[in-house]
Amino acid sequence: MAALTPFGIKLAVHIITTDxxxxxxxxCECLLRRGTLSKALISRFTELPQDKVKKCLWVLIQHNCVQAFALEQEGGGRDTTVVVTQYMALFNNIIHRLRFPKFMSIVSKEQDTKGSDILEGLLQHGRLTFTQIIDRALASSSEGSRDTHQESFTKLVRCRFVERCPAPEPLISLPTEGETPAKKGGGRNKAVRKEVTLEERALAAAIPMDAERFSITYDQGVDSDEEKSESKISGLKVGEKRKQDSLEWDSELDIMGGKKEPVWRVNFDEFINRLKIKACVEHVRAEYDNVAAVILKSMLEGTKCTDSSVSLSLDSIFEEVIKSKEGLTMNLEHLRCSLEQLDFCSETNDVYKINMKDIIKKAQLEEVECIVKRRYGIEAFRMFRSLTNGRPLDTDKISERTFVDKKNTPQTLYKLWKDNYIQMEKVTTGGPRQADFFLWSVKKDNLWHQILDELYHAALNLCLRYAHEVDQEREIQNLSIENPPPEVKERRRRLRNVRILLDSSLMKLDDAVMLFHDFLL
Incomplete structure (x- = not known):
């Protein structure tokens, strides 16, 4: 899990406070600042009674902002263990609440209005059963029957926009002696296997297999047997045994042994992946041309890419490209020439591999360079770019490479160093005539983390300004709509314009936040 930044925590707390x-x-703030805690510790740190803590945790869990898990711990006696329920805040899911309009926009373009209504209900209520989803859709929409809404829900699940909720309280057992938890899929090379945190283990244990996660079965029998079979086995990997008769969760069985209806929620991962593909395509369009963007979009969307890289043969790429309107005029040779010009694309035996990480990293660098240029000027921008392209440089070398006056170079470098955009190292030469000079460099990992915190700070300021404007104009909402005086009309117009401006600014700022936080997770 990514390390939280100070202003990232403040932004998340503001979002929860508003909602x-x-x-x-x-x-929520207690969990974000102190980490995973039990209910008793939460009550102790917040000085709130446990019944209120319990209700607040229910709200956060209902809206996918907290995950509970049962942790096995050593007991007081010898060879005894106790199980304590722990709660951890899901920072990413809290920040995703700012992106609900983007999620709605994606579904509205791909699905009908009924699909948008269903998604809106899940975004609003967090978690719902299928019956609750359909009943709400029927109550909010005068058009469509139960069957049509059920069909729209099925499309959302098959597109992976909606998923079954994770296990409410998975059990995390104590590791055996000498056992080191490692990430799944680490391969046979133990040297590269990385130890995972307790929170990562809990999240991995809570998420069901894809066969269950996107399984659609209705008691009404609307789906055919073939569709049920296909939806249940669609997520199984090659080599796994396909057991169709044992795919039901234990959590779906109530106390009396009867079947309990599963609960559904929005699959944030799918929406973030769609937004990542869109960001990569737009960056390539600006960096190269429209043809390169069409090729990349066809490859990523055609293969349903969820990984950082995708490989396709030239013929397969051509088949995907000609499916789009822009690619109908492209021939095979034109496609090959365009692929060879892409820096993020490598070729082996007519198989082309697209590395999305390279695109994201280049987009990150351009975003930081843009910030430096706006904040410190064109000369600082050229110095910063010269330092990101190679090894540490001394002051005179930077001045020569960037064509900046040697008198102004130290002042500009000092400004960048003071704000932690670049690093400085003092070096003393040996010999009888010792001399001191400074080496300047850029440490991207540290700087990118700082940039992310600055973006969270800017997003928080926009949210606070929005709340301030709404409070200032709240009295207008109680005035009569009919024949308002001119000053009321002007204040209403100003409030509407301010809201539009702040909303659009926040959405653009969030694009940069996802670039540094969500797209490389």
Whole structure:
């Protein structure tokens, strides 16, 4: 899990406060700042009674902002263990609440209005059963029957926009002696296997297999047997045994042994992947041309890419490209020439591999360079770019490479160093005539983390300004709509324009936040 930044925590707390109130946000802030805690410790740190803590945790869990898990711990006696329920805040899911309009826009373009209504209900309520989803859709829409809404829900699940909720409280057992938890898929090379945190283990244990995660079965029998079979086995990997008769969760069985209806939620991962593909395509369009963007979009969307890289043969790429309107005029030789010009594309025996990480990293660098240029000027921009392209350089070398006056170079470098955009190292030469000179460099990992925190700070300021404007104009909402005085009309117009400006600015700023946080996770 990514390390949290100070302003990232403040932004998440503000989002929860706005949506659920101060009491719930106090619980959330405690988890964000202190990490995973039990209910008793939360009550102790927040000085709230446990019954209120329990209700607030229910709210956060309902809206996918907290995950509970049962942790096996050593007991007081010898060879005894106790199980304690722990709660961890899901920072990413909290920040995703700012992106609900983007998620709605994606579904509205691909699905009908009924699909948008269903998604809106899940975004609003967090988790719902299938019956609750359909009943809400029927109540909010005068058009469509139960069957049509059920069909729209099925499309959302098959597109992986909606998924079954994770296990409510998975059990995390104590590791055996000498056992080191490692990430799945680490391969046979143990040297590259990385130890995972307790939170990562809990999240991995809670998420069901794809066969269950996107399984659609209705008691009404609307789906055919073939469709049920296909949906249940679609997520199984090659070599796994396909057991269709044992795919039901234990959590779906109530106390009396009867079947309990599964609960559904929005699959944030799918939406973030769609937004990542869109960001990569737009970056390539600006960096190269429209043809390169069409090729990349066809490859990523045609293969349903969820990984950082995708490989396709030239013929397969051509088949995907000609499916789009822009690619109908492209021939095979034109396609080959365009692929060879892409820096992020490598070729082996007519198989082309697209590395999305290279695109994201280049987009990140351009974003930081743009910030430096706006904040410090064109000369600082040229110096910063010269340092990101190679090894550490001394002051005179930077001045020569960037064509900046040697008198102005130290001042500009000092400004960048003071704000932690570049690093400085003092070096003393040996010999009888010792001399001191400074080496300048850029440490991208540290700087990128700082840039992310600055972006969270800017997003928080926009949210606070939006809340301030709404509070200032709240009295207008109580005035009569009919024949308002001119000053009221002007204030309403100003409020509407300010909201539009702040919303659009926040959405653009969030694009940069995803670039540094969500797209490389």
């Amino acid at each position: 659920f109130g101060n009491l719930v946000s106090k619980i």
